[in-house]
Amino acid sequence: MVVLNEILEKIEKGTQNVASITVNKHLELDLDLGTLLGVDLNILDKNSxxxxxxRNLTRDNVQLLFNKLWELPTDRVEEAIVVELPSPLFKLPRIKPVPKPKALTKWQQFAKEKGIQKKKKAKLTWDDQLKKWVPRFGFKKAKAEMDKNWVLEVPANAPFEDQFEKKITVKAERVAKNELQRLRNIAKSKDIKIPRFGILNPEKSTSKDLQTAITVAKSSTASVGKFQQKLPNEKEARGIATITPGVSRKRKLPPVSGDEKNTNLNILDSILHKRPKLDIEQAVSRRHNLTEAQKDNPEKRIRKGKGPGKGKMSSKPSKSKKPASGKGQRKGKGGGGGGRKRR
Known part of the structure; x- marks a missing residue:
């Protein structure tokens, strides 16, 4: 009995500290239940x-907002009482624009037009040839394909062609094509321009795209378009140097500092405006070493070098003498001259 009295006393003390749910205001709050917004138009007491x-003002305004919420129709979801909020009246500002709906891929658009619905398939499928359940994808699927296609027919027009390697190549090309299409769908959804590769799209091709495709195709030969014929008044596309093979692009020079520029200009100026320097002392000493005859007659000066005359060669060329002939006679016994005359 004593314990029960203590519990009742605590409950009475707790209820005394709890504020009332009834709040009186001079002006009613402007409430927007859709955004859980309440605007208090009453005058604030600046002195307090x-x-x-x-804290008390905020508590009263929140109490008024909850009072209006409990007036809405309620529902129970998993042992929780919820209310359905009405459409908002106040438009809240956004930092970023509303996201656009995701663009459909070509297959999704085709399926939507034809009414094709995606159905969930089982992971296993029955193979009549192997007489067992085979998974639709995975390494076990590849192993089952090897067991089923262990021999392939060789066509008559290609008797020496490896059919297994051809099958692998065709599958790799198909996977690469699907991957390219997937990347194009991603670029299309994000509004990214795809680089040009000289490929024409008959649905959305302009004259500029046609000109680009022709220029790239002509430059893709072994001679880089050197021997390709041109039509009269044909113009090459511009601004496609990055995708055109064999086009030489000018390399940008690195920036030159001020000191390096001045040094290069000084070197260039010294080369273009170079003047011979006269060494007077060297000229005087060379003049002093000459003999009197050499000073009077400059033609008789002798210079050292290779040639006849003990390593010295005069300024005038020397005439070589022919050896003396024996007048066509040959000395024999007795001093007589007989024999044939040499020519």
């Missing part, structure tokens, strides 16, 4: 703007 005053 402290933490307690603001």
């Amino acid at each position: 703007l402290d933490n307690d005053y603001l």
Whole structure:
């Protein structure tokens, strides 16, 4: 009995500290239940703007907002009472624009037009040839394909062609094509321009695209388009140097500093405006070493070098003498001259 009295006393003390759900205001709040927004138009008491005053004011406004929420029709979802909020009246500002709906891929658009619905398939399928259940994908699927297609027919027009390697190549090309299409769908959904590769799209091709495709195709030969014929008044596409093979692009020079520029200009100026320097002392000493005859007659100066005359060669060329002939006679016994005359 004593314990029960204590519990009742605690409950009475707790209920005394709880504020009432009834709040009186001079002006009613402007409430927007769709955004859980309440605007208080009453005048604030500027003399008592402290933490307690603001806390009590906030509590009263929130109580009024919850009172209006409990007036809405309620429902129970998994042991929780919920209310359905009405459409908002106040438009809240957004930092970023509303996201656009995701663009459909070509297959999704085709399936939507034809009414094709995606159905969930089982992971296993029955193979009549192997007489067992085979998974639709995975390494076990590849192993089952090897067991089923262990021999392939060789066509008559290609008797020496490896059919297994051909099958692998065809599958790799198909996978690459699907991957390219997937990347194009991603670029299309994000509004990214795809680089040009000289490929024409008959649905969305302009004259500029046609000109680009022709230029790239002509430059893709072994001679880089050197021997390709041109039509009269044909113009090459511009701005496609990055995708055109064999086009030489000018390399940008690195920036030149001020000191390096001045040094290069000084070197260039010294080369273009170079003047011979006269060494007077060297000229005087060379003049002093000459003999009197050499000073009077400059033609008789002798210079050292290779040639006849003990390593010295005169300024005038020397005439070589022919050896003396024996007048066509040959000395024999007795001093007589007989024999044939040499020519």
